[in-house]
Amino acid sequence: MREHAVFTNRWLPWVFLAPSLAVLTVFLYYPLWQAVVLSFHRANLLLGTRRFVGWGNYEAIFTGPLSARYHQVMVQSFAFSMLVVVIGLSISVVLATLAAQPLRGARVYRLLLIWPFALSPAVAATIMLFLFNPEIGGVNQVLNALFGIKPRWLDTPQLAFALVVVTAVWKNLGYNVVFYLAALQNVPKELSEAAAIDGASGFQRFFRITLPMLSPMTFFLVFTNLTYSFFDSYGLIDVLTRGGPIGPAPFDAVGITRTMVYQVANDGFTGSGNTGLAAAFGNIVLAIVALITFAQFRFGGRRVQYGDH
Amino acid sequence: MPRPRPRRSSGRFWSHVVLIVACVLVAFPVLFALIKATQTRAAVLSPSLIAGDQFLVNLRQVWATADLGLFMRNSLIVATAVTVGKTILSLFGGMALVFFRFPGHRFVFGFVLLTLMMPTEVLIVPLFDLVSLRPPESWAVFWAWFSDPGRVFLRPLDFGFGWSNSYLALIVPFLASATGTFLFRQHFRAIPTSLADAARIDGATPWQFLTRVLVPMSGNTIGALAVIQFVYVWDQYLWPRVVIRREELQVVQVGLNMIIGAGDGVEWGWVMTGAIVTLIPPMLIFLVLQERFTRGFALTDAK
Numbered sequence: 342m343r344e345h346a347v348f349t350n351r352w353l354p355w356v357f358l359a360p361s362l363a364v365l366t367v368f369l370y371y372p373l374w375q376a377v378v379l380s381f382h383r384a385n386l387l388l389g390t391r392r393f394v395g396w397g398n399y400e401a402i403f404t405g406p407l408s409a410r411y412h413q414v415m416v417q418s419f420a421f422s423m424l425v426v427v428i429g430l431s432i433s434v435v436l437a438t439l440a441a442q443p444l445r446g447a448r449v450y451r452l453l454l455i456w457p458f459a460l461s462p463a464v465a466a467t468i469m470l471f472l473f474n475p476e477i478g479g480v481n482q483v484l485n486a487l488f489g490i491k492p493r494w495l496d497t498p499q500l501a502f503a504l505v506v507v508t509a510v511w512k513n514l515g516y517n518v519v520f521y522l523a524a525l526q527n528v529p530k531e532l533s534e535a536a537a538i539d540g541a542s543g544f545q546r547f548f549r550i551t552l553p554m555l556s557p558m559t560f561f562l563v564f565t566n567l568t569y570s571f572f573d574s575y576g577l578i579d580v581l582t583r584g585g586p587i588g589p590a591p592f593d594a595v596g597i598t599r600t601m602v603y604q605v606a607n608d609g610f611t612g613s614g615n616t617g618l619a620a621a622f623g624n625i626v627l628a629i630v631a632l633i634t635f636a637q638f639r640f641g642g643r644r645v646q647y648g649d650h
Numbered sequence: 651m652p653r654p655r656p657r658r659s660s661g662r663f664w665s666h667v668v669l670i671v672a673c674v675l676v677a678f679p680v681l682f683a684l685i686k687a688t689q690t691r692a693a694v695l696s697p698s699l700i701a702g703d704q705f706l707v708n709l710r711q712v713w714a715t716a717d718l719g720l721f722m723r724n725s726l727i728v729a730t731a732v733t734v735g736k737t738i739l740s741l742f743g744g745m746a747l748v749f750f751r752f753p754g755h756r757f758v759f760g761f762v763l764l765t766l767m768m769p770t771e772v773l774i775v776p777l778f779d780l781v782s783l784r785p786p787e788s789w790a791v792f793w794a795w796f797s798d799p800g801r802v803f804l805r806p807l808d809f810g811f812g813w814s815n816s817y818l819a820l821i822v823p824f825l826a827s828a829t830g831t832f833l834f835r836q837h838f839r840a841i842p843t844s845l846a847d848a849a850r851i852d853g854a855t856p857w858q859f860l861t862r863v864l865v866p867m868s869g870n871t872i873g874a875l876a877v878i879q880f881v882y883v884w885d886q887y888l889w890p891r892v893v894i895r896r897e898e899l900q901v902v903q904v905g906l907n908m909i910i911g912a913g914d915g916v917e918w919g920w921v922m923t924g925a926i927v928t929l930i931p932p933m934l935i936f937l938v939l940q941e942r943f944t945r946g947f948a949l950t951d952a953k
Contacts, residue, residue: 347749347846348856354750357742358758361826364739365761368777368823369768375776379806391806436672439665453673455940459932460680461885463903467910467925468683471918479682482697514676523944543661572771576887580907602771602888609775610892616775623772634767 373627380621385614398621409594411604411622417592418600421506422570426563429510429517434559436514437521438551451522458515462573465512466580470495473504495581498588498597505598508577509570517562524558525551564637571630575602601626680929687923694919705923712909712920718927720898721905726931728820728901729883735825736879737872743826744834745860749846759835766828771888776807778892781819783810815896824883830875837871838864873942881932902928 380398384391402411440450457465472479473494481491494500528551536546578584578598584607588597599607605626609619686694687709689702713719746752747759770777786792786809795801795808813819841864849859865872890901897908906924910916936943 347843347850347859349751350856351752353856354746354752354755357746357750361739361743361762361831362758364822364826365765365828368780368826369765369770369773372773372776372780373768374803375780375807376773378804379776379779382806384806432672436669439669442662442665444662444665444669450669450673452940453677454669456933456936457676459881459929459936461881461887461903461928461932463885463887463906464925464928465679467906467921468679470910471686471922472679472682474918477695477918479697479699486697511676511679519944526944568769572769573885575771576885576903579887579891580910605772606774606888606892609778616779619775623775626772627768630769630772631767 376620376624376627379617380624382617383615384617384620386610386616387614391617394617398615398618399625401618402622402625413588413592413594414599414601414604417502417597418571421502421509421574421598421600422567424506425509425513425570426566428506429513429566430559430562432510433514433517433562434521434552434555435547437518437525438547440518441522441525451518454518455515455522457512458519460512460515462509462512462575462577463580465508466577469504469508470581496586498586498592501582501586502588502597505574505578505581508581509574512577513566513569517566520558520562521555524555528554560637564634567633568630571600571626572602574600575606578603680926683922683925686919687926689919691917691919694922704919708919708923709927711917712923712927716909716920716924717897717905718902718909718924721900721902722927722931724817724899725884725902728817729880729931731817731821732824732883733876733880735821736827736830737875739825740827740830740834740875741860741865741868741872743831744838745856745864747831747835748838749856749859762826762828762831764828765826770823774888774892777823777889779807780810781823782814782893783807783812785809785812814893815899817899819893820886820890820901827875827879829878833871833875834868837868841867870942870945873939874945877936877939877943880935884932 381393381395382391383394383397402408436454440447440454444450471477473481475481475491475493475495478494480494485491492500494504532550532554533546536550541549578600582596582598584599584603585596586598587593587595595604601622605619605623607619608622609616682699685699685701688705689698689700690704693700693702743762747755786795792809801808811818813822845863846859849863854862885903886901887903891904894900894904900908902924906921906928909924910921
């Protein structure tokens with residue numbers, strides 16, 4: 342790779358970079374450090390009092406009387422994220438592959454598959470909230486007419502959890518299909534055509550050619566979808582279930598749709614009155630994410646290039 | 651020997667079937683909301699799926715009575731400001747990283763890229779303190795704090811920016827973008843070196859090079875970034891919900907939830923109208939920039 346640098350001015354690049362670096366330092370790096378500091382304090386949001394407690398907040402999370410809820414929230418978060426990633430990406434890759442074929446009307450199919458990109462978590466959840474309302478929702482009116490049943494979608498733990506997963510998959514679909522379609526443009530058609538002439542079935546071509554060729558994009562999407570379901574799912578869950586309902590034992594310490602970010606926001610702004618606890622749990626979440634990212638790049642990232650050689 | 655043609659056309663038939671079913675399923679909830687947004691109050695609660703003529707009536711109600719108009723205005727201001735700001739700052743960042751040789755540029759790139767792993771949602775508690783706590787009374791007080799490392803780095807914050815209940819809280823912390831800087835960097839690196847050399851030999855200043863050469867060449871990348879950033883800001887929920895306490899400054903995603911919560915019974919017709927209206931701006935941006943969006947990524951990713 343040839344060097345690109347053209348201009349040699351010493352201070353001008355820093356002028357261009359200064360606004361970005363200032364914002365990142367003040368609003369990301371410094372809060373990150375403050376999160377560590379805060380996690381060693383017992384801090385009250387309303388009174389503004391702070392008291393140094395050492396590892397107290399972390400102990401409360403791992404071994405204290407309330408630790409069961411944190412453990413449950415972690416397990417739920419992982420289950421939720423795994424389901425959203427696996428189901429969402431499987432559906433997306435199949436649909437994108439089908440819509441990338443030279444079919445009649447393929448452009449229309451593509452457009453109809455990617456528009457949910459514009460769907461926000463709160464809007465998606467608001468529509469589902471009405472659709473699955475037990476009394477007046479469209480789904481139960483159909484189910485009642487056909488089978489005489491009216492499931493309590495948002496009060497039944499298993500159903501509520503499934504509904505949150507389905508809504509998240511739906512909301513993410515457009516994003517995933519957009520990126521898979523972009524990647525499919527770079528898959529050489531000759532490979533697939535040659536395989537077809539050699540008698541490979543559609544399934545064989547999909548699993549032996551398309552899927553391996555798409556693996557760098559899948560790697561990227563697993564990362565973005567994981568971060569999405571870990572962090573951006575708050576709005577969706579807040580509108581749809583408010584973190585509830587309480588699950589069956591052993592998931593009865595706290596609501597079954599409560600994720601880690603939901604717990605952080607809850608501790609920080611509504612619940613315990615100790616924002617240090619929220620900061621401590623936030624740091625644990627951050628460490629988990631760093632670990633996952635590291636593992637992903639370490640074991641799966643070899644095939645993807647991010648510019649530097 | 652089986653002839654390949656019939657098999658391929660049956661494959662094509664099933665492709666159409668699967669795609670049609672998928673498109674209908676994906677669109678159904680929004681179509682349902684759209685139909686309900688046009689119905690009278692009585693029809694909304696019935697199973698009827700026949701479109702009515704009440705959309706404008708519902709819209710007028712929800713726009714004025716339930717403050718949807720106000721929430722929409724707030725969201726539009728914030729999303730536009732962040733999108734424009736992020737695009738410009740990312741453009742500057744990409745330019746500095748690719749076309750300048752200066753000590754520490756690898757470190758800077760790492761510093762920017764690492765922020766991808768620091769989601770605001772998890773840092774929300776300290777960020778809330780930083781943004782909403784009262785600012786120091788005077789520069790002298792600020793300086794006393796700033797020049798004492800023990801207070802800056804070892805104690806929870808005493809002061810903040812005092813921006814709660816201001817658009818600034820929703821805009822400024824989000825102006826820098828690792829994704830954007832990365833995207834522009836990738837795009838600029840694909841520009842032939844000869845072009846940049848020619849520009850310099852012709853005596854172009856860095857600023858002229860940026861505005862007359864790079865920007866006109868970056869339509870797809872700018873389009874792709876604009877879509878991502880606009881949708882990202884438009885969708886924000888948790889941060890505005892905690893930092894904005896005055897209702898008249900709230901964004902539409904949180905406002906929509908207030909419309910559900912307000913009053914005794916939920917006016918589902920209004921709520922569905924609100925949901926549809928909230929969906930329109932990102933949808934418009936997306937449809938207008940869709941081609942550029944796809945091309946902007948096809949060039950940079952997975953090569």
